[in-house]
Amino acid sequence: MAGTVLSVLVEVGGTVADGQDVVVLESMKMEVPVQAEASGKVVKVHVQPGDFVNEGDVLIDLEA
Template identity: 45%
Template sequence: MDHVVESELVANVIAVHVAPDQDVAQGDELVLLESMKMEIPVLAEHAGRVRSVKVDVGDVVQEGEALVVLSVD
């Protein structure tokens, strides 16, 4: 089953910590966003494997935009 990790706000992508086929644990930091001078870590809600990364450093994401797709059991 796939789980799409979405942005909760409009922000800049300042770091991407995962790559496709990488295993992640619940709570691992996937992406780091910046909005209004605040850094917002985006964490894995579930353990799984990264199927795809939808953003790159420097991208501006909108609220609800897909950041990472995880394959979870």
């Protein structure tokens, strides 16, 4: 879903579980959480609050 990044809930070096909320977007005046598609360690965050993203954009990189 396209939208504006409201908040990034993870940091580089942190770990996430499959299904964990990692970013919150605002789309059509609604807050939409984006979940991790896998578990792993965060190696790069590609977005920051205020960025506009489209469906399919890479928001974070994970390392298993």
